Amino acid sequence: MPELPAQRATIRDVAPQLRAEADRLLDFALKSQVEHGFGWLDDAGGLLDRPLELWVTCRMTHSAALGLLTGRTEFAAMVDHGVGALRTAFRDAEHGGWFARIDAATGAVVDGSKEAYAHAFVLLAASSAVVAGRPGAAELLDEARRVHEAHFWLEAKTRVRESFSADWATAEPYLGINSVMHTVEAFLAVHDVTGETLYLDRAEAMTRQMAGWARTRDWRIPEHFDGNGAVLPEYNRDRPTDPFRPYGATVGHGLEWSRLALSVVAARRTRGASYNSDVLVAAATGLAERAVADGWAADGADGFGYTTDWAGRPVVRARLHWVVCEAIAAAYAMHEETGDERWAGDIVTWWRYAQQYLIDTAQGSWHHELSAGNQVAHETWEGKPDVYHALQMCLLVGDGLPLAPSFATALAARRRN
Template identity: 45%
Template sequence: MSAAGTTRTSGQRLPGWLGQPTHRAWLDEHCRDLLAFGQLFPADGGGAAWLDEVGEPDPSHGVQTWITARMAHVYSLGHLLGVPGAGALADEALAGLWDAERGADGDAPLRDRANGGWFSKLDASGTPAEGKACYDHAFVVLASSTATAAGRAGAQELFREALAVYEERFWDEAAGMPVDTWDTSFSSLDDYRGINGAMHSVEASLAASDVLADVLGDDEGSARWRRRALTILAKVAAWSRDNGWRVPEHFDSSWSVQLEYNADKKADPFKPYGATIGHGLEWSRLLLHGDATARAAGEEPPAGLVDAAVALFARAVEDGWDVDGLPGFVYTTDWSGAPVVRDRMHWVPAEATAAAAALVLATGEQPYADQYALWWDHIADVVLDHEDGSWHHQLDERNRPSGTVWPGKADLYHAVGATLVPRLPLAPSQATAVRQGLLRG
């Protein structure tokens, strides 16, 4: 399928399930079920615990910044959606990142008052882990922007601090990309550069841009964060095009591709070897959000973002879906497209449905609507846990629940996102769109 000449006309009915109010009602109900499943996440002292298979906190994983920020984000969205109790739960997560009463003088457990920024995690004994990561800080920007849109106490202060830390420590203006990992004191920068932190930086930057304009009236800041997101998107589109539309995941400090990185740790949860199918799908969707965001601001987006989204989606589906005899997306492939890790991670079909929905919104083409329905059927068949709730976070290659990479049901971020993307426009981003009443009911 080609994007050329297929842009959907505003007001045109969406094809397939995306045009059906009954399906949108199902997505709304499922979103609320997910938020109900996760409601036991609050950790003592603030932040979010890792959840087990039945939604109980698993203290062995400690309290992690990315989980905490994701739960702050989804429950702030829940508050914007009018889900009773969601705002108070968002505040429980935010308390791990920021002291709403004392602000910068407070002692939020995940915040490093001595050096700035946020620890990646506290272990089960409450000891901070070493190092500071772009991935975690991008999620703090996202969570604080969503909480600001939701009007949560202390959220604006947290948002401003998160933006300042990210700008100072993680954004490399010369490269037009974020750096990845510092030591705890921000005195030594690792040579590794990664696409995962960059990907979530795009999401966070688009969300921040919208909230800066819509809530804080800062059009200059909004344009700056929007420009960063578009710069990253253009670079990733070019790197992917030059690599057969398989997204290069790992780079050195000069942003030279390192295709064999982690060849000895193929199933790493954050830096796996090879092409990550879910990232191809997620980048496809983000490219469409970026294109739409630029146009909504009256700007010309970087050339070719929609065509790149189409190509990334097609490659990920060809390489990853139903390639080994049973329905499902494999986790990773090598650079020829052959499966490497055949297990299925829940976030991949979540991103597949979201990307297909975004392509329907962008193009109006029926085949994307057909794939969207196919993958929701797959999710309902084997990924949803109809007994204990939420989604199985990992299945083996035979579609049986597994926990070798992702034990338990850590958080709700991808699953909740999959219920919202099909009901929202491509721009603005989720929290701002819900706040502005743009959710299709």
């Protein structure tokens, strides 16, 4: 990768590097296919001996669809494999919905629970496969929409129920912001595919609600709530490195929500109606600026820490790859919206950091976790389970995609033009 001094480099200079990295990530993703879905890869790209996760299979199916939509025809078979796994091995034919985990060798159910986080990715994978024109994708999306509407959408609280037992009889007495965030992402994609404004309306309502919570907390987002919607600020204080429900404020979520808020704004504008974007643009700015102030080199070393307490003090100092991916994507969105060149400079700075520490040029993909000293670590994450965050970011910046429509639809439009 040719080096350019960060102070002189521009987005245009680094965009080809990001686009090339997208193809390298796709090459790594091809290694994950197994009989019943997509497996969890280790650092070298080998399969780990662990159950197949619904969210991994969905994210790899979505990633394969993006690969196909960039013109790499070899990914058609990978998309079809993912759609097939979601219509067979992971599908609960008795109760409906999709199993959380199945055995890699036999396809037997390991965890039959129904998770909002993973079901959001069923919607995303199905919608991307529809855009890619793959067989069975429309039927998968129709079923995923019905399941989500019947069980997860919680109209009274403008959010989603977190999880259920396999038979849907018992709901978990917890509500989380992570599943809400990925439901927003999925709803934006479904809106693009179906044209139904209901999904955009709900995505915007969830985003505005999140912004209200964050605004009152100096733009740190409360992550955890009880079943009635009351904030649980001390949740998992004794398990701060939890990969999905860590204690405190999650730096990467502030960045990811910033980008999504601007994607909602862009989606509204594409509909041609007069739209007051001030609240969401202000929220995106506040979230991004707070996350950068709290997260980037907050302990003296380059990199974004994972979490902080409610005063912004670092809690988990590990550097997770997805956080810098979302930082670059958020900076791109902020630059697109505001034209402020400081965000362009941040893209270059954070990309250079990723090149130096996170991108594994020897074995492929990105190291998923580094220590506070930027050494490869595995305290929170084992191996390299998927390419979703890095791939989306590299395509967004490398291809110069718009903030709306969402990734698959934008890539399809780019190819048509």
